[in-house]
Amino acid sequence: MAVRSYTRVEGNEQIVSAETGASPEPEPEPEPEPARTPRRSRSAPTIYDIAKAADVSPSTVSRALNKPGRINFKTEQRVQAAAKELNYRHNPMARALPTGRMQTLGLLIADITNPMFFNVVRGAQREAFQRGYTLVLADSQESDLREAEAAERVAPFVDGLILVTTRLNDDQIRKLAEWKPLVVINRKVDGVDGVLPDITPGVDEALVHLSGLGHQSLAFLSGPANSWMSRARRETLFRNAPEHGMAIVEIGPGVPTLEGGREVLTQVLASGATAVLAYNDLMAIGLMRAAQQHGLVVPDRLSIIGFDDIFGSDFTSPPLSTIRTPLDRIGERAVWRALELVEGREGSPPPERHELALATELVVRGSTGLASRVFI
Amino acid sequence: MAVRSYTRVEGNEQIVSAETGASPEPEPEPEPEPARTPRRSRSAPTIYDIAKAADVSPSTVSRALNKPGRINFKTEQRVQAAAKELNYRHNPMARALPTGRMQTLGLLIADITNPMFFNVVRGAQREAFQRGYTLVLADSQESDLREAEAAERVAPFVDGLILVTTRLNDDQIRKLAEWKPLVVINRKVDGVDGVLPDITPGVDEALVHLSGLGHQSLAFLSGPANSWMSRARRETLFRNAPEHGMAIVEIGPGVPTLEGGREVLTQVLASGATAVLAYNDLMAIGLMRAAQQHGLVVPDRLSIIGFDDIFGSDFTSPPLSTIRTPLDRIGERAVWRALELVEGREGSPPPERHELALATELVVRGSTGLASRVFI
DNA sequence: GGCAGTTTGTCAATCGGTTGCCAAATGAAG
């Protein structure tokens, strides 16, 4: 086999490719190598380095590395050995330029410090990593403006986007979706893929549980007015409560924080309800603590149920009963779907889909008990 | 001004540049534009598109956009107008190829679901975004192997790395550090930049607080044996306890989780200590709950202090007294330092530095009280 | 008006891979 030598066009050098059948040509063996600084010594090896080492052309290296079977098995082996030898890893930017694919996914979150998101992130991260993708994270600090900016900033880096409990409006979301493959979590937007929990089972279990304890009137603490999830939870509750013989009132909308729960204590008491279902765990905990500060015993005087089963919801005293949302599985499925979209982009567009298979379930702890008859 | 037309080399076309002073050349005005598919219609505009729109060359566009002052003001304006018009945003991959800089920072975390990290991430994210950088997040799920893999995967994407409570050993860390600018959080490694809290103030306040309540013997629940932070906390405590007239014993090493705290209850009781300082809040909470399950009243029988002031540490009953670590400021400073390294890479290497200015403080809540004399 | 000095903007090479197209090499069949 004729020896070819490939050299990067660097300085005065040129790509030299010895004519295969031509006269052997003396080839100035020693090649004085004019004491030029050994550039790229620290820099990562490229396919050109491998090409030189394995005595093939750069394109062959490229194919050996990611088109298994395209080239001769022996050559492939040789190239891969050289790559390993040089400790080669491919340069994502260089690869992304011609292909347009970065092997990354962007995750936009309303508020990193809200524990609701931890498990979503964890699930997403696990699935993404396993599929060879890397997550890029951005939180929008509860602001739609900042979320829009974050989306702008992150989108060019990533092959797809996942919006967790986004503050954007439907139109903004659709606009993003036609730019990049996009999946929304905890929200339903026409024309856009979504992953959301099926809240019915959990809500039904909660209703059964409460009516079994003798409760007949329930208050729902709603979350932010513009929260799709809050509306969904309220509607399911209102639809299903009657068949369990449960009267129900809505209190809110309120801020979905500890403070938001604390604030509505008076209204809850005034409503005469013996049980409360809060939009999320934070509100439930806030309400519970406010009640206790007023000397009311939970659950004797008031039963409280939260939503999500966030970290810390079992730290309280009594520990909080709550409807658990399978957040990590939601994150996982969202990544799954996003990659389906990303990898199927050039083929026929996969149909829009909304996952609803992720059932919620009631976790009974200490904040629910027999309905009090003392009062009203 | 002579009209120039720049066209991407696409299909049969070539870059055409009309000789400025040459004969006007009829220039086939209508340019039939052979019904070719309007390629790159959906694709993002490039500087070539802007160049065409503003009637300049691509390189002029590049300079107009990020070398203010390099070219004529009027031209600069025209180019920027065109860029805005076309809704241009630069392609990070294309830019990264020649410059090697991605405007991203990688954050490696031992466990996303550990609330200790939330605030670090939040602080880091805020600072990075403000400086025009994007965060890439990876968690290593508590495994040094996975962390090494995550580092490998993330490093090519980013300009710098931040390791939060890493599980890697010093040599691995140093190896990473000579590859990319690197900052470690909550650990001191020779030759590598670090950001860590100054634990002395918080520990001293805790000692003052406890001895003020009459405590004379304290137990320290240590964390993982290989945790630098656990050692640091223990040493500070052991060094400073005597001057407050406090006897001190170490219990552990233990797992830094709720379960880890629960497990050592027997040992704590056996030690005869009236107060406990735990490696972190999770252990403190675990211990407190175990104690309560055994019918022991906190703080009457046992005073407990945690470390970090994580989310949820005030949910417990009684709420946990704890030494607060300024986690968000730590994240912020880490990014700050990482960018200092990144942006100063080509200049003189900035000296290694360890930030220690971030003081901890004691947060007194309900889990500490007068020392019990009932026992021992 | 002529000439040196400064602006301004263009050319072309480059970053590190990917891939369509083609030619050489190989193998099989006649």
Place this chain on the structure above:
DNA sequence: CTTCATTTGGCAACCGATTGACAAACTGCC
């Protein structure tokens, strides 16, 4: 020993930006 089909691997044109070198245009001054 041809001839034809099939591998195999190289060439070169991209992807979208950046930047050193340089030429044209413009300035000011005598």
